[in-house]
């Protein structure tokens with residue numbers, strides 16, 4: 091991959107550590123997961139569940155995932171053939187792309203796009219066709235999408251709630267997606283890792299809710315986001331049997347199987363504490379609102395956010411620098427690390443928008459904003 095450099099996340103986290111900055115850059119919580127969940131992992135390790143699990147994942151976990159999805163979307167995925175556990179969302183996305191993308195296939199992505207999409211598409215010989223979303227609302231312009239569709243279009247990647255913008259797609263976006271894909275064999279790869287983090291009563295538009303889309307969709311989720319465990323590397327993919335059958339072959343010979351005791355622990359936890367997931371949106375809405383309120387004391391202009399744990403902000407009133415230079419400088423000079431959103435565009439941008447992660451303790455957010463007011 092000669093044209094691929096480092097990912098922006100370890101770069102900014104490295105700088106944050108080097109300059110002892112508050113790290114609002116990389117998206118991970120700085121608070122722990124539920125001790126009950128830790129206790130369950132401990133229990134399953136001590137009980138001896140430390141060997142290979144089935145390549146598609148521990149059945150009890152696949153059953154819980156299926157049940158949760160049914161309750162939230164009304165679609166029942168068969169735990170035996172339509173649910174596959176992954177080593178995090180990244181692996182699930184990579185495996186899906188490797189399964190279906192071949193030399194010359196085109197994949198429509200929306201930029202800003204999460205940074206792993208393009209490299210893996212290209213590694214498989216695919217061609218990313220980027221449709222640009224622009225601030226402040228980052229809405230999808232469907233006429234632009236239509237212009238990119240051709241007989242080479244193999245896949246459309248959707249991400250809702252969206253990283254880095256924190257926007258969510260609406261029912262009318264879904265209608266457009268149905269229209270545009272009807273009668274084609276386009277596969278939708280839907281990155282829904284922030285599906286349980288939604289604000290102000292916004293409804294999650296999962297592909298699973300719409301039979302016409304669900305039949306052509308692979309849906310990816312991540313327990314890292316849902317249970318504050320990004321280091322556990324646990325997620326999953328859902329899809330119709332005939333697509334998952336192919337997906338499973340790639341999983342089988344690249345990943346084979348995932349962490350066994352954690353799968354058992356998460357399965358039992360989901361069964362015993364079903365409300366935990368339902369409480370996640372309220373938990374993060376409190377954080378979003380707290381952070382936004384603190385940020386009114388700064389010169390940053392906050393953009394709207396309806397899901398995920400990211401807040402974007404314009405610094406156009408503060409500096410003429412490019413967002414990367416600005417983000418690096420404020421890390422070094424003011425001690426707050428953020429992510430420049432141009433890193434999510436294949437040809438960069440000059441939008442002057444950076445991303446803050448608010449999945450942090452209140453005191454961390456407070457400490458960061460005390461520094462940001464000085465800018």
Ligand code: PMP
Pocket residue numbers: 117177178179180181204249252253281283311312313314315320323324325
């Ligand atoms: N997709 C998006 C949009 C993400 O933000 C992330 C995590 N940052 C992932 C996928 C990957 O999730 P995981 O950490 O489970 O690999």
Ligand code: GLN
Pocket residue numbers: 097099100115116117118253
């Ligand atoms: N998903 C997180 C983010 O967007 C972290 C990603 C990573 O470290 N690869 O910040």
